Amino acid sequence: MAEIDTARFLADLHDLRKIGEFKTGVHRPTYTPQDMESRRWLMARMAEVGLEPSMDGLGNVIGLRKGEGPRLLVGSHIETQNEAGWLDGALGVVAGLALARAGLPVEVVAFADEEAHFGSFLGSRSLIGAVDEAELDAAKHVQTGQPLRDALREAGLEGIARARLDPARYKGFFELHIEQGTQLENAGLRSGVVSGIVGVSIWRIVCVGKQDHTGGTTMAERQDATVAAMRVLSLIDGRFPMVAGERSVWTCGRLAIEPNSPHVIPGRAEMIFQFRDVDETVLDRMGECLKAIVREVDRRDRCAVMVEQISRSAAAISAPAMRGALEKAAAKHANGQWQSMPSGAIHDAQHVARIMPMAMLFTPSIGGVSHHWSEDTREEDLVLAIRILADAAEDYLSS
């Protein structure tokens, strides 16, 4: 099997950590000088391991491998959220370098702006051909409002063509990532083979009642929007377990009532409700259940209740042969301390999956912390992850 230089793998991670260092984490928002420095650092590392590096017009960095034969794409992203963790994204990219250094036929990619400073997965979606120029013209920084085009010019990327991934070139895409949750840690496990990346279905539920004085309006006269919202949430709580999958999650993260004054019966309540699962049929079933619940409350309650879907992202199932290779390698290296699990968060791999087979591997996040400078993973878990990934890659390539 391929021999991974784990010391060098860890050293690369710590080198990259110094660029945009913030406390024990890093601050490398997309297209900032720190981000661009990290991309140039990456290109130098790619050259060292025998890859031919290039950066495209969006800042995507790809290291191509000369020669013929089947090959894999391995990577993730290297820019970060503000004052965020040192491993989120960087781990998957440096893992690709380690595999290439070990002589595996691997090309390495760092997708730009996975962290959504300017858009939603602009880098990976552009590389699969799912971003047009109009979207780039319209894109602005989510906080400052700076146009993407201006940021690209300041970063020296103006006029450079955007690259496209050729699916015929690759046998598949592997992404190693931190878990960003506590499922592994809570179960005392050290590695997670991702069964698939969840699809996310997001809905707006609106209850319209009648705003009235809390003192002068009898219970019989009221159309209390908070009561209607409570009935919807209560039915979801009771019925979703009957239609959900084993790993489905559902959340009302946003709930706003109007006028939200102690002495006024609320005339309107709006909720944003979302659910996630790796199985599209489960997502469909939960959507039908939600619509039935809203119809029922609308019919029985004095308030009018409406629901509409705001967005739905497609679930992406890990390719069975790639997932199988990861499971075999995990069984070999992790001493029983691993599990299969869905990714509740979205990753670049979800978009890459539209053009080639994909699989992901998770390594634990200490305390589940992510998007914060204190994010971390135990060193022995990082080493375990690169060993599992290397074996799985070699195994899958030879299959």
Add this chain to the structure above:
Amino acid sequence: MAEIDTARFLADLHDLRKIGEFKTGVHRPTYTPQDMESRRWLMARMAEVGLEPSMDGLGNVIGLRKGEGPRLLVGSHIETQNEAGWLDGALGVVAGLALARAGLPVEVVAFADEEAHFGSFLGSRSLIGAVDEAELDAAKHVQTGQPLRDALREAGLEGIARARLDPARYKGFFELHIEQGTQLENAGLRSGVVSGIVGVSIWRIVCVGKQDHTGGTTMAERQDATVAAMRVLSLIDGRFPMVAGERSVWTCGRLAIEPNSPHVIPGRAEMIFQFRDVDETVLDRMGECLKAIVREVDRRDRCAVMVEQISRSAAAISAPAMRGALEKAAAKHANGQWQSMPSGAIHDAQHVARIMPMAMLFTPSIGGVSHHWSEDTREEDLVLAIRILADAAEDYLSS
């Protein structure tokens, strides 16, 4: 029986409506030039009907009657909410003038700042001795933050003593007011004899969970504060009808979750919950029920749930003899189109009730509108109200 000059009664109301006229309503916030002009107008009308008018250091206007013998206090307030209705408050004060003009032994009062521009019932509470100087020193305008003392100086009230009502002087206090609701209108009724003014019990309920990513946190791991809040509201909805009185009302008018973001499991939910009833024992029972519900959810749910009482105002029952006189007069004049009912809103009478017998009469609000310039009442209902009030006053005085 006393003969009421109903034409003059209506003319007075329309005269007062011209001061601070706004569309079909009025704009006379406390201590504004329009408010002070209306107080001077009232003093002139008091003098016309043989009362001795005075204005105290808070702007309370009282018209005293010379001579001996039992007497009644009749009134309400004449300042208004911003761009509000022409009858709210004014009706009860002008009704007092009408009774005095008819020769009834009635003194008339207009309490200052019932509408809470600077505090909570400052005028009526001051007149019963329940406001100290420190409260006045601290009071500020609820919107502008202007100190009350500055507003009093600008209104020419600085250095004028505050008056006190002498309970021994009166057989009781009558307040005629618009309903500010739709109970009378919806029941096709023209008059409401107030059985009592509700006590209001206000509580803060806090659910503390754990803020987490909606994707990476399984249902089994979650401590979702919105779910806990829903369970509390659902139990209230199911159990309060078992402990409430026939006319109790309960409302969650304020509900705020944190961070209130679609992709984050809420870590905290705060509700302001209130209930109202005229019966103190019913209020106690509802309070115990609420505490038991919160204890139960705290015990069963993964979130910590806490409740604390923020405030409680005492219910005020109408004096039986005064209420009886109003009912007898309503039966005589309203042709069956009246009912007894609680006042779900709070009025000056609730404070006056602490030092003397009190009763209130409601006249319908068209469409239930109040605190808006479009507030109105049919003229024949105003005339009916003053006839009922006059008969009841005369009847009660002779009892």
